[in-house]
Amino acid sequence: MSCPDSLPEHVLSLLKTSKYLHLATCSKPECIPSVSLMNYTYISPEKVFVADKEKGATGERRHYIIMATQRDTEKYENIAQNPEVSVLIHDWVTAKKLSLRKSSMSNTPTPEPQSAAAAAAAQNPDHPSRLLNLLQELNQSELSQMSATLRGRAEAVDPSSEEFRYYEEALLKANPDAGVYTKGQNVAVVKVRLESAKVSDRENNTSFYD
Structure with missing residues (x-):
């Protein structure tokens, strides 16, 4: 066979x-x-x-x-x-790319908020942060494998x-x-x-x- x-x-x-x-x-x-x-x-x-x-x-x-x-x-x-x-x-291709991006993010200093409004926006759970975007893409990549x-x-x-x-x-x-x-x-x-x-x-x- x-x-x-x-x-x-x-x-x-x-x-x-x-x-x-x-x-x-x-x-x-x-x-x-x-x-x-x-x-x-x-x-x-x-x-x-x-x-x-x-x-x-x-x-x-x-x-x-x-x-x-x-x-x-x-x-x-x-x-x-x-x-x-x-x-x-x-x-593993998509997961590897996301892992590299995640590592790049962790090594990038987080900038200080420039204003009270910016700080409030960063604390807002609905705010499209980089981490949230990464997690969303990670979920999608797991589904596509x-x-x-x-x-x-x-x-x-x-x-x-x-x-x-x-x-x-x-x-x-x-x-x-x-x-x-x-x-x-x-x-x-x-x-x-x-x-x-x-x-x-x-x-x-x-x-x-x-």
Whole structure:
């Protein structure tokens, strides 16, 4: 089973533009869960490595997420034991902008009222203060965000293969910050074939895509 063509465009857009995701893995047989914040890149069906295209020659569209990790990590051991994983992506862009604005506001000295009338206006709860505007925008931003939980099957790519170099290059091109995770002899490039999705919208409605 592959990730369906009917995935909403905003989910695909989020996959293409985000830099980080949360990766959930689970060990076997203990079933101990683990969550990691990961750099990644999304590989659309038309850009997958040629061998993966051949596997999907029957018409099955294959969507991948590519990540890099050290082989002596808990997440890698979990994947080796249990390739079934989940990833969470979330639209943090608006919230980040608001956080930066809030920080800027907190570092800006509050001017003294120039007059009694100005002071009275500032105390008026109906007065459109900067803080009130910020809170209103924050509420709106929370409503506009969405998140998607994607399930898939993870596989470490053979480090001596052309496929390894192909996906490593794609990861670094999309996210140069991931370079620190691709250095050394102990690096693993992991590809996750997406299989299903659960999407929550701004009103907490949930849609499933298999």
